[in-house]
Amino acid sequence: MKLSFKIALRFLKSSKGQTLLIALGIAIGVSVQIFIGTLIQGLQKSLVDRTIGNQPQITLAAAEKDTRIEKSDELMASITKDRPEITAIAAAADGPALIHEGEDTYSVLVRGLDLASSDKIYGILDKIVEGSAPTADNEVLIGKDLSVESGISVGDELEVQANVMETKTLTVTGIFDLGVASINKSWAITTLPTAQGLFDYGDQVTGIELQVKDVFAADTLASTIQQTVGTEFTVDNWKDQNAQLLSGLSGQSVSSIMIQVFVMISVLLGIASILAITVVQKSKQIGILKAMGIRDKTSSLIFLFEGLLLGIVGAVLGILLGLGLAWSFATFALNPDGTPVVPLYLDRNFILLSAGVAVVAATIAALIPARNSSRLNPIEVIRNA
Structure with a gap:
């Protein structure tokens, strides 16, 4: 050789x-x-x-229509237990609402988030282009496109009417730009307690959002989470929602x-x-x-x-x-x-x-x-x- x-x-x-x-x-x-x-x-x-890099790759919601998730902290703890592949998890309390600004009315999705946890998913804090994030109840962030269209600016007070006819006055603390025009125009981000109070949710939330290390394994992980939480909840993943x-x-x-x-x-x-x-x-x-x-x-x-x-x-x-x-x-x-x-x-x-x-x-x-x-x-x- x-x-x-x-x-x-x-x-x-x-x-x-x-x-x-x-x-x-x-x-x-x-x-x-x-x-x-x-x-x-x-x-x-x-x-x-x-x-999907700055979006939840797995979402969990109540299986029955018009119901919400109770004891979300305990549920999130059971989901993340022995699952190091989960990089971020956060609860959200969402609901449709109307913003009254002068004679004009704007339809928005009010998103109640724990910004400390949700920022790991959306990167909201880095995308505030004016003002600052809400630090107390009854404060809100609005999108750049909504701000331009409505003329609403930092420091303005908004009359926000929920679908349960509850009305709250929220102070705009900042303007965000998430890079998607539809989101910048329709989202109003506030604290979790503020949204829960506005929609009369008590201590319940509408969903739990997750991000994972390997985005292409999200469907497999979602299946194991579904087995953990049972049929009381539905677990969706980005792959099922983005077939194209x-x-x-x-x-x-x-x-x-x-x-x-x-x-x-x-x-x-x-x-x-x-x-x-x-x-x-x-x-x-x-x-x-x-x-x-x-x-x-x-x-x-x-x-x-x-x-x-x-x-x-x-x-x-x-x-x-x-x-x-x-x-x-x-x-x-x-x-x-x-x-x-x-x-x-x-x-x-x-x-x-x-x-x-x-x-x-x-x-x-x-x-x-x-x-x-x-x-x-x-x-x-x-x-x-």
Whole structure:
């Protein structure tokens, strides 16, 4: 085996141009894999973050219509017990209401939240563009679009009428911008006790919201939570509510895999054809070596080692080239606000897998030339040389 390795290395060095050509072919294949894979993963991560990154990924509500959740603290404690995959959990008391501002009336969804807990889900505190968060009862945040449309500003007092005909005067302490026009126009965020008092909920809440570490495992986690809480509650997850988004993400992944597969097939065929030519070119040397006593197995290993070495060199060059392409795209392809069109997302496991596939493919591509070399008859080769 050591002899085969040394001969393979010598063959590669003796044909430097050919060796460089094969290595570059492998490198380009690996770089395309890494670039496309990194681009698709970054795009998917960005899309998921923008759509559900600052939203609850699992929601829990009472199963019966027009009923609410009692003892929410105990229920949240049972949900989070022995589930480290839950990163945030918060209770919410929601209800429709009307805001009377002069002669105008605006329909809003009043959201009573424990801001300390809910901020881990929505990031509300970082998205207050004017004023500050409510710190006491009867204070409220409104969205930027509602503020512009109604003329309501920080410090104004609002007459808020609930669907139970309860009316409260709430003071606007701040304006938020969650980046979604419909939310900025329809949400009014207040403290949990304020909303409970406005809608006459007592100490009950309308829902419990969760975020998880792995958003794509939300459906599995939701099923286990459903078993914990029983049929008294319904547990929904974002995957069931966003079928079109999931279909788009799946389509991206499939297209990425197909491109990578065909790239590697073309690389494999290229390596096999060039190494097959190498067998012919080196047939005289192989014939002499066989005449000197090396075995067919040893001659076969020469070309397998060639494929392995070419695969390793090509994979290393491909990783460097692929990462360079991904970095360049993330650096120079920018939105008008200066942020990357697709953020750079590096998955070490994916990069190593791409390199490993290239090495294996290069080695497999050398099987046919290796088999051909083992069949060479040294007497005929030397006679016809």
